[in-house]
Amino acid sequence: MSPTPTSRMVVVGASAAGLAAAETLRREGHTGTLTLIGDEPDAPYDRPPLSKEILSGAWTADRLPLRTEATLDALDLDTRYGREAIGVNVAERTVLLADGTEVPYDGLIVATGVRPRHLPGTPAHVLRSLDDALALKDRLGPGCTLAVVGAGFLGAEAASVAAGLGTHVTLLEPAPVPLAHGVGEEVGRMLAQVHLDHGVDLRTGTGVSEVVPGGVRLDDGSVIEADTVLVAIGSRPNTEWLAGNGLTLDDGLVCDEFCAAAPGVYGAGDVARWHNPTFDTSMRIEHRTNAAEQGTAAARNLLGAQRPFAPVPYFWSDQYDMKIRAYGNLRGHDEMRIAQGSLEERQFIAVYRTGDRLTGVLAVGVPPRSLRPWQQAIAARSPWHHATSLLEGTAA
Incomplete structure (x- = not known):
């Protein structure tokens, strides 16, 4: 069944990915019921500052919400904060909450994120x-x-x-x-x-x-x-509530290149493992930028866009006086070369090869614009010899 503008849409996960999905559904013309379910009592808030600005005391908690109350009200959401989803019936298209409530849906976006591993x-x-x-x-x-x-x-x-x-x-x-x-x-x-x-x-x-x-x-x-x-030994995707319904669960909710896990069911954010055509591999990304981008892509595809989600993943990290930025897929690389600067000076661009392709770039202490040629080359699936020519151009 294809969704209509008045279909019942449910987003499970009041996260950056879930919020992006809800906003996109409204922006793309969905006028029906839109339910946003989250297990925390708060409206969607930003998580990267938790280990930085909140922990240091530079920010107070009132700076974390991703949207103002007025902006959220304008979305006309049926919000279920502090309500955990504990099950889904894909055949009957219902989500079961911990309080026994069943929420019906015509289209479902799973954005339930991850939880920390323990010792x-x-x-x-x-x-x-x-x-x-x-x-x-x-x-x-x-x-x-x-x-x-x-x-x-x-x-x-x-x-x-x-x-x-x-x-x-x-x-x-x-x-x-x-x-x-x-x-x-x-x-x-x-x-x-x-x-x-x-x-x-x-x-x-x-x-x-x-x-x-x-x-x-x-x-x-x-x-x-x-x-x-x-x-801080990593995390586990929150997928247990999805078990037993024919959905494929393997270190995340397994989705295709359109973020679809099953008819009418899409995944987004940290919980989703999808096939990224840019790298021709399955990946699950736990970074803020990907969450928002994938929430948007999943919502559009749920509404019928059917465009592959093929990003060059981006992440950043603040450590001491260093700003670390990276694009691409650095895991499992075969070679790393310094394209600019030096490790000793802690101001450099490093590029990564997997097979015969340029697949990643990481930088410390350089302007973001310096990474654009590398980001574009990764997106274009450039062979490593193209990276070598960029290296030679940098050296020149």
């Missing part, structure tokens, strides 16, 4: 919601000690903020260098040195088996003492 043992801090960030913020400052498990982007950002507040930080990472799986060993060594230069006790090649009272236990049995522990 065994004593409960520790995680960093996903506003409440998480505020609780952790109260534990930081001079005289406080913090153990951060995981030196990915989230853990590194939290460590940098905590160190800047005068907290003694121990950062624990099982890989040889931070972000080795993505940015590569050379860039990872540079990032490691930045942590050390800012007084963080970085310990790489160090696995953590459990959280214990007063710290964490390492794989070798020793204990790192800390007043507070933050676990």
